Amino acid sequence: MPSLINAPLPPVRHYEAAPLTKERLEYVDLPIIDLSSFTASADPDVRTHLVAQVRSAMAEYGFFYVLNHGLSTAQTERMFDIADIPFSEVDDDEKKKYQSKLKETGTQQGYKPRQYYHIDNGIRDQIEIYALNHDVNKSGHPAVLQPLLPEIERFAYHNHVNVLYPILRLLALGLDLSEDSLVELHKWEDISESYVRYPRSDEEEEKTNNLWLKGHTDIGSLTFLYSQPIAALQIRAKDGSWKWVKHIENAIVVNAGDAIEFLSGGLYSATIHRVVQPPADQRAYTRLGLFYFLKPLSSPFLQRTAECAEAPTMAEWRKGRTKSYGNAELKASAINLGVEEEYLNGVLIKHYV
Ligand SMILES: O=C(O)CCC(=O)C(=O)O
Numbered sequence: 500m501p502s503l504i505n506a507p508l509p510p511v512r513h514y515e516a517a518p519l520t521k522e523r524l525e526y527v528d529l530p531i532i533d534l535s536s537f538t539a540s541a542d543p544d545v546r547t548h549l550v551a552q553v554r555s556a557m558a559e560y561g562f563f564y565v566l567n568h569g570l571s572t573a574q575t576e577r578m579f580d581i582a583d584i585p586f587s588e589v590d591d592d593e594k595k596k597y598q599s600k601l602k603e604t605g606t607q608q609g610y611k612p613r614q615y616y617h618i619d620n621g622i623r624d625q626i627e628i629y630a631l632n633h634d635v636n637k638s639g640h641p642a643v644l645q646p647l648l649p650e651i652e653r654f655a656y657h658n659h660v661n662v663l664y665p666i667l668r669l670l671a672l673g674l675d676l677s678e679d680s681l682v683e684l685h686k687w688e689d690i691s692e693s694y695v696r697y698p699r700s701d702e703e704e705e706k707t708n709n710l711w712l713k714g715h716t717d718i719g720s721l722t723f724l725y726s727q728p729i730a731a732l733q734i735r736a737k738d739g740s741w742k743w744v745k746h747i748e749n750a751i752v753v754n755a756g757d758a759i760e761f762l763s764g765g766l767y768s769a770t771i772h773r774v775v776q777p778p779a780d781q782r783a784y785t786r787l788g789l790f791y792f793l794k795p796l797s798s799p800f801l802q803r804t805a806e807c808a809e810a811p812t813m814a815e816w817r818k819g820r821t822k823s824y825g826n827a828e829l830k831a832s833a834i835n836l837g838v839e840e841e842y843l844n845g846v847l848i849k850h851y852v
C-alpha cells in the first residue's frame with residue numbers, strides 16, 4: 500500500500516479548525532505514548548517501559564494519547580478537510596440516497612441522519628455521521644468523495660497497520676500473551692471509520708442538560724479519535740465525576756471498548772465516555788470528528804461455554820449493539836443513580852446520563 504505522501508492529491512477545501520477554549524476546564528491527565536519508540540529493534544528496556552505504560556493507562560483510564568503515529572500535522576489536517584466533505588459538500592437528497600441501514604443490518608456504512616438516537620426527555624441527537632468500511636468499494640459514496648476514496652483507503656490502512664498493530668502488540672505483551680495474539684484477531688477486514696459532527700439548538704441543550712451523547716462504552720476493541728480542538732469529550736473517572744479530554748495537536752486519543760474488555764478477561768476495561776456541549780467560546784464552531792473504529796472479527800470472541808451458553812460472537816455483539824444503540828428501551832438502574840440499563844445477549848449494558 501503506497502504511503503500517503505506519494506500520489507498527487509486532488510485539491511480539497513480547507514476545514515478551519517476552531518481556536519482553543521479560554522475557559523478553565525477540569526481536564527483528565529491522560530498518559531501519552533510515543534509510538535515511534537516501539538520498534539522491533541528498540542532497546543528491550545524501552546519496550547518494557549512502553550508495555551508497562553500502556554498497561555497502566557488501560558487499567559487506570561482505558562484512554563491514552565498516541566503521538567508520532569506516522570502522519571504529519573499537515574497530513575492529519577488534510578484528513579479533517581476530507582472528513583468535512585460528506586457534510587458540507589453533499590446536499591440532502593444525495594445524503595438520503597446513501598443513508599445507512601443501522602436498524603436493518605446492524606452495520607454503519609453511509610449517513611446516520613440526525614435525530615436517530617434518543618438522548619433524554621424526548622430529545623433526539625443532532626449528530627450526523629458518515630461511515631465507511633475500509634473496503635471503500637463495499638458501498639456507494641456521494642460523487643464528491645469518489646476522487647478521494649484511494650486516499651481514504653490509504654488512511655484506513657495506515658491506521659490499521661502502522662498504528663493499531665503496534666498498540667495491539669503492546670496490549671498483548673501487557674497481558675503476557677504472545678506479541679501477535681491480538682493482531683491476529685484484527686485482520687484487515689470489516690473495519691470502519693467515520694466522520695461526525697454535532698450542531699444543536701438552545702432549547703434542546705436545556706432539555707438534555709447539555710448532553711450530546713450519553714455516557715457509553717464503545718462496541719469494538721479500540722477507537723481512534725483524532726484529537727480536535729473543540730472541547731466536548733469527557734471520560735468518567737473512577738469516583739463517578741466527568742473530566743474533559745484536552746486537545747493535543749496531531750495526537751490520536753485511543754479509547755478502549757467492550758471487545759478489548761472481553762478479550763482481556765476484564766484486565767483492560769472499556770472506558771465510559773460522553774459528549775457534552777462545548778464551552779461558550781467554542782459554541783459557534785462546528786465540531787468535526789475523524790474516527791477509526793476497530794472491531795475484531797476474525798474469531799468468535801466470547802467463547803460459548805457451559806456456563807455462558809448465550810455468549811455472543813463478535814459479529815453478533817457488534818450488530819446487536821449497533822441496531823439497539825440510541826433506540827433500545829432503557830430501564831433506570833435500581834442501584835445506581837443516573838445509570839440506565841439494557842441487556843443484550845445476556846450481557847448488561849449501561850448508559851450514563
Ligand atoms: O465525539 C467524540 O469525541 C466521541 C464520540 C464517541 O464517543 C463515539 O462516537 O462513540
Ligand SMILES: [Fe+2]
Nearest residue numbers: 715716717772
Ligand atoms: Fe464512543
